[in-house]
Amino acid sequence: MASFENAGSGAMVRKVAAAVVENRAWLSEIDGKIGDGDHGNNMAKGFGRAAERISDGDTLDAAFATVTDVLMGEIGGSMGPLYGMFFSDMADVVAGKERIDAPTFAAMLAAGAEGVMAIGEARPGDKCLLDALCPAVTAAEENAAKGFPETLVAVRKAAEDGRDATVDMIAQIGRASRLGERSRGVQDAGATSCALILVTLADAIEARLS
Amino acid sequence: MSESRAKRSGAPDASKRAPLKFGDDPLLWAAWLYYEEGMTQSEIAATMGLSRPTVITYLSEARERGIVNISIAVDRLRSLSLAQQMVDHFGLRDCLVVPTEGGERSLIDRLGDAGARTLGWHLRPAQTVGIAWGRTMLAVAAAVPPQHLADLRVVQATGGTTAAIPYTPEAVATRLSEALSAQVVPISAPCIVSQPQVRDLLLQEPVLREQMQSLSELDMIVLGVSSLRPNSTIHTSGFFANALEQHDHYRDAVGSLVGRFIDAQGTPVIGPLDGRTIGLPLEALRQVRTRIGVSGGFDKVPALLAALRGGYINVLVTDADTAEGILRADGAEVQRQSLSRRPPSSPTPEPAPAVGTPAPPPFVKKLLNDPRAAVDEAMEGLLRAHPGHIARIDGSFRAIRRATPAPEGKVGLVIGGGAGHEPLFLGYVGPGLADAVAVGNIFAAPPPDRILACCRAASSGAGVLHVFGNYSGDVMNFEMAGELASAMGIEVRTVVTTDDIAYSPASDRDGRRGTAGNVFIFKIAGAACDRMLPLEDCERITQKANAATFTMSVGLTAGSLPETRRPSFELGADEIEIGVGIHGEPGVQRALMMSADDIADRIMDGLFSEAGLCPGSRIGLLVNALGGTPMMELGILNRRVHQRLAARGVEIVRTWLGPYCTSLDMDGASVSVIVLDEQLEDLLLAPCDGFAFRVG
Numbered sequence: 030m031a032s033f034e035n036a037g038s039g040a041m042v043r044k045v046a047a048a049v050v051e052n053r054a055w056l057s058e059i060d061g062k063i064g065d066g067d068h069g070n071n072m073a074k075g076f077g078r079a080a081e082r083i084s085d086g087d088t089l090d091a092a093f094a095t096v097t098d099v100l101m102g103e104i105g106g107s108m109g110p111l112y113g114m115f116f117s118d119m120a121d122v123v124a125g126k127e128r129i130d131a132p133t134f135a136a137m138l139a140a141g142a143e144g145v146m147a148i149g150e151a152r153p154g155d156k157c158l159l160d161a162l163c164p165a166v167t168a169a170e171e172n173a174a175k176g177f178p179e180t181l182v183a184v185r186k187a188a189e190d191g192r193d194a195t196v197d198m199i200a201q202i203g204r205a206s207r208l209g210e211r212s213r214g215v216q217d218a219g220a221t222s223c224a225l226i227l228v229t230l231a232d233a234i235e236a237r238l239s
Numbered sequence: 240m241s242e243s244r245a246k247r248s249g250a251p252d253a254s255k256r257a258p259l260k261f262g263d264d265p266l267l268w269a270a271w272l273y274y275e276e277g278m279t280q281s282e283i284a285a286t287m288g289l290s291r292p293t294v295i296t297y298l299s300e301a302r303e304r305g306i307v308n309i310s311i312a313v314d315r316l317r318s319l320s321l322a323q324q325m326v327d328h329f330g331l332r333d334c335l336v337v338p339t340e341g342g343e344r345s346l347i348d349r350l351g352d353a354g355a356r357t358l359g360w361h362l363r364p365a366q367t368v369g370i371a372w373g374r375t376m377l378a379v380a381a382a383v384p385p386q387h388l389a390d391l392r393v394v395q396a397t398g399g400t401t402a403a404i405p406y407t408p409e410a411v412a413t414r415l416s417e418a419l420s421a422q423v424v425p426i427s428a429p430c431i432v433s434q435p436q437v438r439d440l441l442l443q444e445p446v447l448r449e450q451m452q453s454l455s456e457l458d459m460i461v462l463g464v465s466s467l468r469p470n471s472t473i474h475t476s477g478f479f480a481n482a483l484e485q486h487d488h489y490r491d492a493v494g495s496l497v498g499r500f501i502d503a504q505g506t507p508v509i510g511p512l513d514g515r516t517i518g519l520p521l522e523a524l525r526q527v528r529t530r531i532g533v534s535g536g537f538d539k540v541p542a543l544l545a546a547l548r549g550g551y552i553n554v555l556v557t558d559a560d561t562a563e564g565i566l567r568a569d570g571a572e573v574q575r576q577s578l579s580r581r582p583p584s585s586p587t588p589e590p591a592p593a594v595g596t597p598a599p600p601p602f603v604k605k606l607l608n609d610p611r612a613a614v615d616e617a618m619e620g621l622l623r624a625h626p627g628h629i630a631r632i633d634g635s636f637r638a639i640r641r642a643t644p645a646p647e648g649k650v651g652l653v654i655g656g657g658a659g660h661e662p663l664f665l666g667y668v669g670p671g672l673a674d675a676v677a678v679g680n681i682f683a684a685p686p687p688d689r690i691l692a693c694c695r696a697a698s699s700g701a702g703v704l705h706v707f708g709n710y711s712g713d714v715m716n717f718e719m720a721g722e723l724a725s726a727m728g729i730e731v732r733t734v735v736t737t738d739d740i741a742y743s744p745a746s747d748r749d750g751r752r753g754t755a756g757n758v759f760i761f762k763i764a765g766a767a768c769d770r771m772l773p774l775e776d777c778e779r780i781t782q783k784a785n786a787a788t789f790t791m792s793v794g795l796t797a798g799s800l801p802e803t804r805r806p807s808f809e810l811g812a813d814e815i816e817i818g819v820g821i822h823g824e825p826g827v828q829r830a831l832m833m834s835a836d837d838i839a840d841r842i843m844d845g846l847f848s849e850a851g852l853c854p855g856s857r858i859g860l861l862v863n864a865l866g867g868t869p870m871m872e873l874g875i876l877n878r879r880v881h882q883r884l885a886a887r888g889v890e891i892v893r894t895w896l897g898p899y900c901t902s903l904d905m906d907g908a909s910v911s912v913i914v915l916d917e918q919l920e921d922l923l924l925a926p927c928d929g930f931a932f933r934v935g
Contacts, residue, residue: 081330082548103686105686107711108712109684149715202711
């Protein structure tokens with residue numbers, strides 16, 4: 030079964046960080062419609078700083094831990110702890126692994142989602158990052174037995190579909206929740222950044238497998 | 240998708256210049272070679288692959304178009320694609336890349352020129368400038384044209400070295416101070432002394448202590464980066480007594496700056512020299528706002544990359560080959576045009592905006608330098624304005640404590656949240672108010688470490704009370720900090736404020752947000768702590784104050800973030816937002832613009848239905864500006880608010896009018912009431928002294 034080496038995964042995480050930084054204006058623009066318009070800036074600040082401290086040769090867990098340190102230690106806000114726990118709990122699953130295969134990848138995503146739910150009060154359906162993340166976890170778990178390539182395709186699709194589904198949701202959590210019905214019709218910024226992270230990570234893994 | 244959107248919304252701002260390559264502008268390239276590099280027209284013709292008459296035409300056209308005016312040309316040179324890539328890749332504030340080859344002048348001299356120019360761009364009156372030593376630094380100092388900015392100070396960044404070299408720290412600092420007509424502060428000690436004890440003794444000397452104090456006040460520093468190759472500055476200045484010393488302890492070091500050593504990741508390499516070094520420490524270097532590194536030459540690539548990774552440099556002056564080497568070494572894809580053999584071409588026209596795209600709203604004008612530094616700079620300015628009230632914790636601009644010591648055995652009060660609400664939160668620090676405040680990024684909660692630093696500063700054995708607005712980010716970060724504090728033996732209790740009645744129905748009181756009513760709740764909490772009440776009582780009374788406080792607000796225009804300078808939501812010219820939040824989030828209901836009295840009535844109707852106000856009720860009243868609304872309009876609003884309260888038979892114990900809890904530059908106002916019982920009234924009117932709130 031296809032797998033990739035844990036060591037040398039730092040470059041993949043830097044790609045994820047680069048994608049966040051590149052899309053800062055877009056993320057802020059989406060956030061501004063129903064939030065305070067700073068999502069892209071705060072995310073770019075955190076991931077940009079993390080990328081500077083990650084080496085291409087780092088293991089996946091080491092690189093994730095660096096992201097967590099920056100998000101939790103320097104960024105704050107709500108995304109700091111939420112994504113901080115996401116990456117830290119994912120790191121715990123892959124720590125010490127020589128190679129990472131599709132079932133490990135699925136377990137990693139599942140742990141990340143649980144970490145987010147443990148620290149915040151949000152649940153899928155609240156119009157938040159979990160609406161991209163949880164469908165991706167399910168897709169990974171359902172397809173892991175078929176191998177990595179199919180898992181990655183499914184994860185990408187689930188994350189993007191989940192992100193798009195937030196358009197029709199009413200915000201139940203965060204500052205947008207004060208808007209009630211008025212929050213409908215706008216894509217959620219957290220789900221957008223989460224889908225971006227998952228899709229970029231899946232792309233980077235795919236490139237390493239081949 | 241994202242890229243096209245980014246282009247559309249990421250129009251020019253102060254920190255970004257349009258990229259421009261030499262190759263796109265042969266006039267600029269020719270002018271640089273001729274005027275800056277001193278090449279002859281024939282040499283330029285050969286370099287650019289053109290005929291000499293064409294070069295002559297270029298040069299004359301460059302003059303006509305004003306390209307040879309140094310300030311314009313240099314502005315465009317800064318935007319060379321390599322410089323732009325360096326800025327983007329390393330998050331630099333600025334980068335200037337000079338051509339690697341350039342006629343007869345040495346690279347060091349040309350770097351010196353470019354470094355001097357960069358120093359000039361960033362230099363402002365009354366600044367304290369540090370400078371390191373070495374060949375390149377001397378070249379910078381020698382290239383600075385005489386100028387007369389007022390009250391400049393130049394500080395030697397390290398102690399002295401052997402006088403066997405012409406570019407000693409003293410020589411460089413003196414040369415720079417002369418060019419700048421600045422006061423010079425030497426460091427009257429060797430950079431490396433023989434024993435740690437000697438250093439410790441020297442540092443106790445008043446003269447040296449005073450000089451070292453200047454080093455901690457740097458606004459800017461100009462420094463070189465030394466590689467560790469055998470004939471580098473670090474060796475010629477006599478740093479390593481013997482090769483063995485270097486090998487044994489500094490094996491991992493790839494570079495040196497201000498006499499200290501770093502490894503490939505930029506982490507300090509600590510060896511026996513550390514305890515013997517007198518000069519700016521690396522940690523302090525990173526705290527200097529403008530850190531101009533001037534260094535070039537291919538052998539410097541590992542050292543420069545390490546310095547960039549470590550964040551010791553945020554403005555870089557280097558040459559093209561070195562910049563390219565750094566980018567490649569860090570895994571970046573380098574896009575570099577061949578400068579010399581590119582046929583002349585007209586500048587690429589701006590892509591036409593997509594059909595049907597509405598023009599973005601104009602930028603909001605703001606008093607800003609670097610938008611990313613806005614919070615730190617604002618905190619620094621407020622700290623300087625109010626030294627009698629607030630002080631930094633461990634040198635942080637984001638963890639701030641009261642300037643006067645709190646009585647021992649008092650419950651500590653820590654408040655905090657995102658920036659952008661000034662004078663909230665730091666205006667409510669002082670006797671009878673909070674003991675410490677944690678400041679986040681704009682509208683984003685502070686991280687746990689910072690809150691913990693505040694908690695520790697506020698703790699004197701009787702426990703600490705955390706009070707903050709009910710936002711998920713604040714709740715998570717304060718909760719984590721509380722757990723960390725408990726693990727250290729500090730008892731922490733928490734009250735989250737929920738005064739915003741527009742957010743949700745009264746049945747969801749606990750889910751509501753904290754807004755301007757925070758001011759009353761902080762005041763009551765501060766007074767309770769000041770009475771030396773035990774932690775449980777302080778917590779209970781603060782809960783009671785929160786339950787008695789109600790706020791409603793109206794936004795007239797959207798505020799705008801420093802980084803975007805665009806309104807954070809769209810509001811029609813004749814529309815207002817009722818029940819707007821304090822983070823630029825839209826309100827709960829949009830209405831057509833109405834008179835001040837009608838707005839006051841809308842707000843008061845809401846407050847009456849929530850706060851149970853009846854004849855004989857006694858309240859504290861806060862009529863608060865959201866950032867942009869002038870006192871005059873608050874007066875107009877307050878007139879009607881008082882009329883309504885009088886008609887209801889409510890007694891106003893005291894009115895506060897002004898900007899107490901803002902949302903950047905949003906136009907609009909909020910009204911908060913706190914319904915008082917005897918205890919709350921007593922505590923509300925107890926003396927306190929914060930820079931934004933004083934009683935008695």
